Amino acid sequence: MNEIPSLTEKDGITCFLFPRWEKAGLVGHGFSTRLGGISKGPFAYLNLGLKGGDSPEIVSKNRHRFLGIWGKHERDLFCGEQVHGKEVFLVDREFLKKGSREIPATDALITKEPQVLLGAFSADCLLAFFLDPKVPAIGIAHAGWRGTLMGILAGVVEAMKKNFKSKPDSLEVLMTPAIGPCCYEVGKEVLDFCAVSPWSSDTVFYPGIRPGHPFLDLQKTNNNILCKTGVKPANIVTNGFCTHCRQDLFYSYRGAKGGATGSHMGIIFLR
Numbered sequence: 001m002n003e004i005p006s007l008t009e010k011d012g013i014t015c016f017l018f019p020r021w022e023k024a025g026l027v028g029h030g031f032s033t034r035l036g037g038i039s040k041g042p043f044a045y046l047n048l049g050l051k052g053g054d055s056p057e058i059v060s061k062n063r064h065r066f067l068g069i070w071g072k073h074e075r076d077l078f079c080g081e082q083v084h085g086k087e088v089f090l091v092d093r094e095f096l097k098k099g100s101r102e103i104p105a106t107d108a109l110i111t112k113e114p115q116v117l118l119g120a121f122s123a124d125c126l127l128a129f130f131l132d133p134k135v136p137a138i139g140i141a142h143a144g145w146r147g148t149l150m151g152i153l154a155g156v157v158e159a160m161k162k163n164f165k166s167k168p169d170s171l172e173v174l175m176t177p178a179i180g181p182c183c184y185e186v187g188k189e190v191l192d193f194c195a196v197s198p199w200s201s202d203t204v205f206y207p208g209i210r211p212g213h214p215f216l217d218l219q220k221t222n223n224n225i226l227c228k229t230g231v232k233p234a235n236i237v238t239n240g241f242c243t244h245c246r247q248d249l250f251y252s253y254r255g256a257k258g259g260a261t262g263s264h265m266g267i268i269f270l271r
């Protein structure tokens with residue numbers, strides 16, 4: 001798409017939005033930065049994740065602030081456990097009745113129910129938002145190197161085809177800031193996994209300084225995988241941010257060098 005996503009300030013919170021989706025009004029969506037919350041130390045400021053060790057009360061207040069932009073609440077949130085797998089979960093009417101919120105062993109969610117808030121968390125990993133404006137239906141996926149090489153984004157396209165009769169060439173996909181190829185040196189574990197991945201020919205590496213340690217491009221790799229499933233290149237929105245380079249704006253797991261850090265949240269819902 002010609003129009004690029006942008007950083008926007010809303011209610012004192014700087015978040016990442018795609019203006020065309022905002023204008024079209026079919027979905028509410030956003031990806032947080034670290035700016036605008038009340039967390040301290042390594043979690044400063046808008047930490048929205050509970051796994052890093054920040055105070056749950058503070059995270060809850062930050063979530064209240066972030067979700068409040070769209071008039072939503074923490075209790076509205078559907079998210080996956082995020083285990084770096086490839087499971088895609090359908091949130092349908094039947095599931096909504098059960099009222100469960102975090103879905104075990106799941107890294108991607110889809111729905112066509114209005115006002116159902118799908119969320120995911122990241123600190124270097126890539127999140128992808130999916131919209132089929134024709135059905136309409138949405139999805140969200142969390143993809144680090146493992147999920148990427150397992151083809152989780154292709155899994156979302158398949159699940160939307162199967163459950164909503166979505167046509168891949170109608171799908172629009174927005175990728176959030178993630179660790180860039182400038183900073184994402186990988187090693188044997190990733191190369192071995194890639195060698196047996198059905199998506200190995202779509203995986204983009206750049207040569208590194210150290211032998212056997214190339215740099216992985218998550219965004220381009222996922223872009224190639226989506227194109228192979230039939231998503232139009234013009235309907236995939238990428239961005240130039242690297243979470244590791246821009247730790248003034250973003251949390252970076254790798255940037256924290258094994259220490260504590262916060263998480264961003266990406267959310268999308270059909271209006």
Ligand SMILES: [Zn+2]
Pocket residue numbers: 179180181182183242243244245246
């Ligand atoms: Zn970088």
